[in-house]
Amino acid sequence: MVDIRGVPATDIDRALELAYLVFHDRPEEEARERHHTTLTRCERIGAYDGGDLVGFMAAHDFRLSVPGGDLPCPGLTYVGVAPTHRRRGVLTGLMSEMLRRAEAGRLPLAALWASEALIYGRFGFGAATTGATIEIDSTRPLALRIAPDRRPLRLVGPEEAVGLIGPYHEAARAARPGRPTRDPERWREEWLTEQDEDDEDLSPPRIIVLGEPGEPIAGYVLYRTKPGDDSGPVRTPGLVRVDELEADGPAVAAALWECVAALDLTGRVRAWGRPVDDPLLHFAADRDQVRVTAQFPALWLRLVDVGAALTARSWAAPVDLVLEVGDARLPANAGRFRLEAGPGGASYKPAEGAADLELDVRELAACYLGGTRVTALVAAGLVREHAPGAAAALDAALRTPVLPHTGDEF
Template sequence: MEIEVRRFEGSLKAWFDAVDISFGQRVVDEDLPVVEAYTELDRALAAYAGDRVVGTAGIFSFDMTIPGGRMPVAGITMVGVHPTHRRRGILTAMMRAQLDAIHERGEPLAVLWASEAAIYGRFGYGLATFKASIEIERARAGFREQHVPRGTFRLLEPDEATAACRPVYERYLPTRIGAFSRSEGWWRAEFIHDPERWRRGGGPAFFLLHETDGVGDAYARYRMHGDWDERGPKGSIDVQEAIALNPAAERELWAYLFSVDLSAKTRAFNVPVDWGMRFMLSEPRRLGMTIGDAVWLRIVDLPAALERRAYAGRDRLILEVRDGFCPWNAGQWEVEANPDGARATKTDADPDLVVEAADLGSAYLGGVSFAELGLAARIEECTPGAAARADALLRTPLAPWCPAVF
């Protein structure tokens, strides 16, 4: 049967019924009023076999912090093909339709967290940010220096957590490249909503606010996984999100999270790879940090993406970009960059660097260098020193980091 990819037509429940088949889940009616507030059905694509949906591709519309400011991006989500219809080109067809629509809408970038990392490179997505996971025993979470706490803590009820935590996040947003803006619906569905079936055996979510002089400057969402044996408690604290606006607040926040009663260890799935806690603890190796992939980035409109980014210096480079999936990006581009932005124009001049679109996406936020890509034979340096010059332009003080999966 012929497959047709087009805008999804149907109810919110029908959408999530179709989405969840790909992820081995089932939507629950009580979730629908919550997810309705942030689900953009007007941007949802579906693959139809007759009148039956066999594939889905959704988008969250938000701004992402980039070097020099914020940019509207398409947050790709809820992408899947039903197991009954794999290996028929459905995903490629949905990616084709989705990127064309994003380009027409004028969003220069598309970003995603990949459920399976091998999928998206062929569509021009490059791995642009990383995240660290940690697990540390409570007894080993000692700090290098004594600290007199300045702040206080409050445990918040779910119905007050957004109002207290969102202002902290909004102040944090412009300070970390890779963070994204969140709607009221996102806060409700992804931060507050906490059905038991999502807890993976843990307890309910706790919402912790740190205040200094009465003003919130850090927060955390965490849950406890209780466990006991004949020697006593050996449970764990799972930190889903922790945001702090300054080193003092971050130290006090994590001192709390490392020492909750009846826990033997603290775990976190997603902290920055350049996390300051590495230099606050007396035994940083006890964090057991492991690095994993996070956000994949696709440059959809190359001149717009390059021109709206800020740079760490001034230079002129000719880039040859190879882009078979979005051919409007392909060719030689003269990029004249400065701290306020750039001018990117098509040219016939010989290139300084030859790069695939996916690898330019990896480098765009400053989290991956052309020197690293060179080690993997992912670039061709036509002018000696061009990779180092490009890295000097794109470098950022901190590694890009996305605080939450979307």
């Protein structure tokens, strides 16, 4: 019988070996040391078959930006089951223990990035944000419809970056739901590492900030470069990989995009995990030059305490509905509840009588940050609308000024 319990620090190396087995990975020693350090700061749950560790799950101690606020939200990571113990309930046991701990700790949310989208819906997770990959043909100057901010640009080193762009990023999180916190260790170990684990040919991270000397920065871009390849029959131009770009407004963003698109010895810019409402897609003058090449579900969210989550966020418009919520994993969430919400706050209480909307906690999680429309899920047959107009009313109340988004893969 498999025993689900906490994983002591002495078993972290065993947990990593299991993760490398499951994800077909073979990292270098520097990366292994970094992974080990990361797990020392995480909550760890394991599945033991006798003395063998056959399943593992860890959780970062994050806070997540939500509309109008910031909530504690464990970020699940390193989720894996040994190939010898698949389809034996190990993952279900790990997830049940994680949800039990989150519920006991009064944590309203949990989040993850899914390596396989099919898996996590059955545990109540919904895809709450969407990411896009944007590519720029930089063999010619970037054509823009607006004037870039002409305040000075300057390079800063990684040793200075944590203290400079870290606070800027933290302040910017509040403007867009779905973004987890980053402590200085996460900056250094995940964003500013000398070598990228996935592509050894990429340069170390480069950071350019915009703003007058001695004044707070108005934005930054974090990027790496890769040389071109002239050895094959088709020349591959040098690449600029933009890992993150934050800006006070469109003119600042335009200046930063223009800068990375003009780097010598490169001919393409690729930015993975951008928001689908990125202003670049509007102020770029030539959409043949700036293209969205991929779009994908990003952050998966779980409402551990539906009532606490709904009453903690802000609401764009008044709404008064009875929701019938299904939750096979956490029975306290299941039932019929009246949601009364608006710009002044919200209440969520057990209700009697007919439901206006019937939905599973998975669909409610997908809509919670404002990134998925309830009306779209009604049209897809995933939410049942019993009162005409109920879905549209909830959409109006859930609406956010910008779409939720995160580029933090964990």
